[in-house]
Amino acid sequence: MDESVRQKLDKYIADLFAPEDDLLRRVRAESEAAGLPAISIHADDGRMLQFLLKSIGAQRIIELGTLGGYSGIWLARALPADGRLFTLDMNPDHAAVATRMFEAAGLSERVEIRVGKALDSLKKLSADAPFDAIFIDADKDSYPAYLDWAIDHIRPGGLILAHNAFFGGSIVGAEERDPRLVAGLKTFNQRLASDPRLFGTIIPIGDGIAAAVRL
Secondary structure (H helix, E strand, C coil): CCHHHHHHHHHHHHHHHCCCCHHHHHHHHHHHHCCCCCCCCCHHHHHHHHHHHHHCCCCEEEEECCCCCHHHHHHHHCCCCCCEEEEEECCHHHHHHHHHHHHHCCCCCCEEEEECCHHHHHHHHHHHCCEEEEEECCCHHHHHHHHHHHHHHEEEEEEEEECCCCHHHHHHCCCCCCHHHHHHHHHHHHHHHHCCCEEEEEECCCCCEEEEEEC
16 A cells, blocks of 8 residues: 555544544643653554553553653543553653643543652552553563563453554664664563463554553
8 A cells, every 4th residue: 555545544543533632732732841752652542542441341550651641641531430540650740740631631530640660669559450451651671571560460351552562663673773672672572472371463553552462
């Protein structure tokens, strides 16, 4: 298929199924104004995550990498009224922006932000397992360690999801990036493909969403 046609189809899907509302546009604007890096998911990624979470009836989700709350709003909107999103970030400035955005979205009752190193926060959450899903969008070299935790703490039938599975094409050498980060992603993707406890794939949307069902 011609690349220009593919781009038009991608836009068609995004416009039809994942239009940004005023609140989501505000999150982007305030994140930029606060100097946060422009590395959040896109709207079509968010819609795909919502679709996957609703398909399993997710009620308790963990997110690694809060940033300004953009992805967290997509995730929390997939939850029932009594659902819970635990979103983790080591940067208190990110958490401050996200707190305002979750409040503006009317989602504060569903969302709990935890500030600190992700693995430390995950250890503290272990007692609350099992969870329905985990969305990983944090330091790429730690993806394999996050996967170890997820496999042990996600319920059977639950989802392990990760952003940047393609990492700009660097996993196939199409773009040069930090070899340490690329190695972490390659290891993560390989384990999703080969671990007998998982049934996984990469959804080729945006920069790639790695997805696996916990068997």
